[in-house]
Amino acid sequence: MPKNALYAQSGGVTPVINASAFGVIHAARQHRDRIGTVYAAENGVLGILNERLIDTAQLSDAQLALLKNAPGGAFGSCRHKLKHGAELKRLFEVFAAHDIGYLFYNGGGDSADTCLKVAEYAQYQGLELTAVHVPKTIDNDLPLTDNSPGFGSVAKYVATSIREAGLDVASMASSSTKVFILEVMGRHTGWIAAAAGLASDRDGAPPHLILTPEVPFEAGRFLKAVQETVARVGYCAIVASEGLRDTHGVFLSDAGSTDAFGHAQLGGVAPLLANLIKTELHHKCHWAVADYLQRAARHIASATDLAQAIAVGEAAVHYALAGIKSVMPAIVREDSEPYRWRLEPVPLLDVANREKPLPLEYLTSDGMHLSAAGRDYFLPLLQGEAPPPYLDGLPAYPSWQFELVSPRLTGFNAV
Structure with a gap:
């Protein structure tokens, strides 16, 4: 009898994480002689611990295909640091x-770390389990891969948003708002903020300033750049990473608490910057926080990102069936123009608990604008449109309702 498979989603979702779920389940269905039932955990590793499992056979092929168009996490996700022992x-x-x-x-x-723990435990105990990590993160900070599924769509969203917001501000700047700040995700890395620089397709076009964690924030230098931009262009549109740090490495917006993995919870850098501008430069300033909107924006997903999200799910199954375990499918860029890429397995040991910072060469020498090298890197990842179906003028997203399989063990209280 073939062994069964278990798929789980973990951490913050992306516009295309469900496409990876499709990739895994669809690929597994092509190998029914080698993979039996494909289960999905409800709410990630918590669902496994609490034995809340979904038999994905509930999904017809047509329903399964709907995963490619849906944002959020169809099976539920969680943030939980798996503990050794019990x-x-x-x-x-x-x-x-x-x-x-x-x-x-x-x-x-963090999910790569969980997957690695499981793989190492299985090996140590001599247990039969093949664990493969399926990559995703809007932060684009996974090492050993050219980019991470989920990032391209978020980059497309923020670049579009700052271009559109910039046009709005420009139309009112002579008598109203002079400065607009868009805060985007990126606790430790500035990939998302830097990608927004693609919106600037000509001199004077927004974003006028990009702020990333890789470049220490200096208030005086920042205020001077804002003032010079307002004087030259008439207004200033800014994209700022949530994880901005000062010259001492301290988060500007540290809220004083941490999440399940010990990461600092950030309290919002945009209002801090806006207050600084109002106090020191006396300009009317508005700000917005993209927050969940950026990672839920399936309506503007990148077709390239969608294709890669499906591909890493499929590759994970192919690796497992080939006996390749404790790995992650990594995207290898073969060329940028035209964009060509392939997948290859990389060891989880070299991925877990490591972050890939934004290369400073992707920014100009002042650290506040996208460089030519950065544009060359980011541009292919945003290419192509893959809109979901629409109904009555709105995206028609499915509502997932799954029956759980009957538990076979006594209860376990994992939270």
Whole structure:
């Protein structure tokens, strides 16, 4: 009898994470002689620990295809740092109870760590399990891969947003708002903010300033740049990463708390910058925080990003069936013009708990604008449109309702 497979989503979702779910499940269905039931965990690793599993056979092929067009996490996600001891032991009890031989864990850097823990435990205990990490993160900070599925669509969203908002501000700047700030995600890296620089297609076009964690924030230098831009262009549109740090490495907007993985919770850098501008330069300033809107914007997804999200899911299954375990499908760029890429497995040991910073060469020497090298890197990732179906003028997204399989173990209280 073939072993069963388990797929789970983890961490913050992306506009195309469900496309990776499609890739995994669809590929597994092509190998029914080697993979039995394909389960999905409800709410990531918490669903595994609590034995809340979904038999994906509930989805017809037509319903399965809908995953490619849907934002959010169809099966639910979570932020939970898997603990050694009771939790790892429980995980493998669930695997044994449901004859799981393959684990496909879809997430970012912290999820890679979880997947690696599971793989190492299986190897140490001599247990039969093939674990493969399926990459995704809008932050684009996974190492050993050219880019991360989810990033291209978010980059497309923020570049579009700052271009449109800039036109709005420009039309009112003579009598009203002079400065607009768009805060985007990026706790430790500035990939998303830098990609917004693609919106500037001519001299004087927004964004006029880009602020990233890789370039220490200096108030005086920033205010001078804002003032010079207003004097030259008439207004100033800014994109800022949430993780801006001062010259001492301290977050500008540290809220004083941490998440499940010990990461600092950030309290919003845009209002801090706006207040600084109003106080020191006396310009009327508006700000917005993209927040969940950027990672949920499936309506403006990049076709390139969608294709890569599906491909990494499919590749994970192919690697597992070939006996390649404890790896992540990495995207390798072969050329930028025309854009060509391929996938190859990289060891999870070299991915987990590591971050890839934005190269400073992707910014100009002042650290506040996108360079030619940065434009060459980012531009292919935004290419192509892949709109979802529309109904009554709005995106027609499915509402997922799944029945859970009957539990075979006693309860476990994982939160």
